Amino acid sequence: MTKILDVENLSISFRTDEGLITPVQNASFSVEKGKTLGIVGESGSGKSISTKAAMRLLPNTAMIGEGSRIDYYAKNGQKIDVPSLRSGDPTIGRLRGGEIGMIFQEPMASFSPVYTVGNQITEAIRLHRKVGRREAREIAVDMLDRVGLTNPSQRVDQYPHELSGGMRQRAMIALALSAGPALLIADEPTTALDVTIQAQVLKLMKKLQEELEMGMIFITHDLGVVAQVADDVVVMQKGEVVERGTVRDVIRNPQEDYTKRLLAAIPRLDRVKPPAALTGKKHRPLIDVKNLVVDFDVKTKRMFRTDITKVRAVDDVSFTIKKGETVGLVGESGSGKTTVGRAILRAIDPPDGEVVFHRKKKGDIDLAHASAEELRAVRSKLNMAFHERPVHVHSLGGDLLRSFRPEMSLVFQDPYSSLNPRMTVRDIIAEPLVASGLMSNRDEVDARVREIAERCKIELEHLRRFPHAFSGGQRQRICIARALVSKPKFVVCDECVSALDVSIQAEIVDLLKNIQEEMGVSFLFIAHDLAVVAQISHSVAVLYHGKFVEYGPTEKVFYSPRHPYTQALLSAVPHPDPDAVFAPIRLEGGFRHPVATVSGEKVTLTDAPAGFDPNSAPVKLVEIEEGHFVACHYVEEMPLQNPGLASEISAPVRVTGTVA
C-alpha cells in the first residue's frame, strides 16, 4: 500500500488574546492511494484544522508543535516535508490544488460571487497544468459534464448564484479535481445539502475517486455518511484522536467510551421507534389547517419591463394538529415547510385556506382570516421556534407579529445569532411576556421565568449571565425557554436542532418531549433530518413542491411509505452501518404519482401508466388506511371521498424510478 499523506503527532496551537490554545494535540493519521479516510468528530474537535495544516492553509497565528510530522508523497514520488516549507515556497502552490484538492461545506460560499464558475475552474487548471485558455475551458466543460451538470458548456459561463446548492457543490468537485490532485480533502461536503442531493454527491465522489485512483479524506460529523464512503475512520475529540480503525471495526465494535456515546446519540432511522400516533376521541384537535395556499411573487427583469410570476409555495395543504401532538414536516429545501409554519402563525398572510384554532372557552377562530384584534386575543397560545435569519420575522408586520409572540413561539436554528448578546438570560426569556404586556409585575415575571428555566434544565444562577457564556446546546435551551415562557398551546420548531452536534441534539429532543408531556403543548417540528423527525413526531407530513405527497402516523409514513417520493427520500438516508445497502432511488424527471383505485372498502395503489402526464389530472390525497394519506391521481371510475377505510392493504407500490 502506498501512503500519500502521513501525519504523525500533529499539534497545532494558536496565539490568542487569552493565551495559547491548542485545538489539535498529537493527532496521527494517514491516507493511502485510492482509499478514503473518514475523520469524525463534533464541532471543536479539530478535524478541519488538522487537514488544513497539510495544505498550509492555517492562519499566521497558528504554530505547528515540535515533533509534529506531516509528510506528503507527491505524484512524482518526491517526499514533501510540509511543515518545513517556508512561506512563499513554490512547492506550497503546487501542493494546494495541484497535489491536494479541497472541497468545503458551504457550496454557497466557496465560489466567489463575482466571477463565473468557469473563470474559477480554469484558474485552477491553468495554475497547475500547462494548457492554454481555450484548452483549459474545454477541460472545465468536460469536468462539469463528468460531475453530472446538465448543459456544461452553458453552465461554465454562469455565475455561482445562478446554480442551486447541489449544482454548486458538483461544480466545486469539478474544480477541485480539474487540476488532477492525488488527494482530495472533503470538509463536510454534503452537510449543507438535501438528503437526496447528498446521496447523489456521495455516489459521484465515490465513482470519481475510483476512476482517478485518488486518496480521499472525508471530514464529517455524520457517521452515516462515513459508513457509506470511508475505508478507515479516525474519531477525534477535543483535538485528540481517540479511536482509529477500519470503518467496520469502529462502527460495529467501538472500543472507546466517546465513540460508543457518539454512536448511541445518533438517531437511526432504521432503529428509531417513533411515538405512537394519537388516535381516539380523547385527543382533541388543536389546529385544523384546511386547503392552505401561499403564493410568492417572483420578479424577472427584462429589457423594458419586469415580469412578475406567482409561485405557489404552499399548495392546498390540509392537516390537523392535535393537542399534545408533534407533527413533523419534512421535505427538501424549497419544498415549502418553513412557509407552512409561518402561514399557520400568520407571519405570512395566506391568500387562501383556513387555519382553525380551537379554543376551549372562547370558541374556534380562523387564524388565516382573523383581524389584528382577534389575533391579539389568541396571543400567548401559539409560539414559534424559528430558523435562520431572525430578520425576516421582524420585518413582517411589526404590530401583528408582536401581538402574536406570546401565543406562538419561535425557536431559531442558529442559537448563536438569535440571542441578543446585550441582554441577560433572564431578560431574554422574559422578553415575550414583557414586550406583549402579558405580565408586567416583576415578581410575577421572575417566578414564571424561573419555572420555565427549571423545566428547560437551565440552572437558575445562569439567569443573570449573558448569552456569550453558553455553548450551543445551552443557548438552544434558552431559546426554547423563551418560546415557552408564555405557556403557549402551540410552538413551531423550525430546524431548531439542525445546527447542533448529535449528542446535544439528542438532549434537546428529549427536552422537547418532556416538556410536551408536562405542559401538553403541541409542536410543528420542521426539519430536514428524517431520523430526528422520526424520534419526536407522532405523525409526519412529506412536502414536495408545496404539496403533501404523504401524510400520516410516523410509523406508517416512514416504515411503510407508499408514495415513490417518500420512498426515494428515505432511501437516500445513509445509515451508520457499513454493511447496510445504500441504494438511493433517484427519481428522474420528477416523479409519477401513483394511481388509486377504490372499490368498496379497498384502496389499491398502482403505478401511473407510462406516458401518463402528471399535470393532466389533479392530485388528491387518498386515505389508504386510518390517518394515512397518499397523493394520488384519481382514476375516473373511482368514487370520490370514500368514507370507508381500506381494511386490506394491497401490495406496496412498485417504486417508479431507477436506482442511481
Next chain:
Amino acid sequence: MGDIVLLRFTLERFVGMVITMAMVTVMVFLIMELPPGDYADRYAFRKYSGTGVNVTEADIEAIRRDLGLDKPMVLRYFDWIGGIVLHWDFGQAFAFETSVTKVIGDKVWLTAGILFATLLLTYIVSIPIGIFAAVRRGSAVDYGLTVFSYLGLALPNFLLALVMLYFANRWFGADIGGLFSAQYRDAPWSAAKVWDMMKHLWLPAVVLAWSAVAYQIQTVRATMSDELNKLSVTAARARGVPETKLLIKYPARLAINPVVSTIGFDVNRIFSELPIVAVVLGLTELGELLLRAYLDLDMNVAGAILLMLTFAIVFMNFFSDLLLAWLDPRIKLGA
C-alpha cells in the same frame, strides 16, 4: 442574457441621472429666486448708489422689462435653462458687470482639475494602504496606520495647508502658492502652462485628500478584513492561487465597493472644503467664488456654480453605479 441585463441596468441608471439633473435645475432655479428682490433691484442699486441719481420704481421696472424679468416664473426658468443649454449662457453677473460665463471662465477647469487630482490621489493612496492594513491586521504597521488615520481626521484642513505651505516654501522655493508660476498666470493656455499647473496642483490635492485618505483607509481596511475571512478566499487559496494575485482578484475587488459607491459624496465634500484651503493657498477657484456670489446676492453666478457642482456629483454617482455593477455583477442582476 447578460448583455441585456447590463444594457437595461445602464439605461435605467442613465434615465435616472437625466431625471435627477432635470429636478436639480428646478431646485437651483428656486434657490436663485429665494433672496428678496431680483436682479433688476440689485443692478439698479449697484449702478446708481452713491452717484446721486434718483432711481424710481419706473426705472427699475424698465430694467426688469429690458431683461425679461417681468415674465412669469415658469417662463423665466425656461429662458434661463434654454440659455444654458443652447448658448452656454448663464446670464449676467451684476457684481462683475459682465456675463457669468466670463466670470467663471477658467475657474471651472482649475476647480475640476483640483477635484480630479484630489480624488485620484485619495484612491491611489488609500486603497492599497487599506488593503495592506487589513492583510497585516493587528501588526505594528496596522496600528501605526490607525493612529495616522485618526490624526488625519482630527487635523483641520487650513492648518494642514499652512504647515504644508511652510515646508513647501522651504523645500521648493517661494513660488508655491496659487496654481501657476508668475510668468504663466496671465499667459494663454499652452503645454508649458498645463505642466506648470501640474507642478502646483499637488499641494492643494494633498491637503484636500488628507482627511479623505484617512477615512477611506479605515473603510477599505474594514471591508477588506471581512472579505479576507470569506470561504471563497480560502477556497481560492486552496487551489493554489498565488497570494498577491489572490488578494487583488478576490477580496480587494469587493472591498473597494464602499469607496466606489461614495465617489459622489467625496466630490461634494472636497468642494465644500475647497474655499478655506483656497484662501490659504491663494488659489482662484469656484468654491470661493460661490461664497462671494452668495454674499453679493449675485444669484446668477451662484446658480451657475451650484448647477455645475450638482451635475458633477450626479454624474459621478452614475459613473460609480456603473463601476459597481462591473465590480460586482450581482448588482446589475438586482439580486
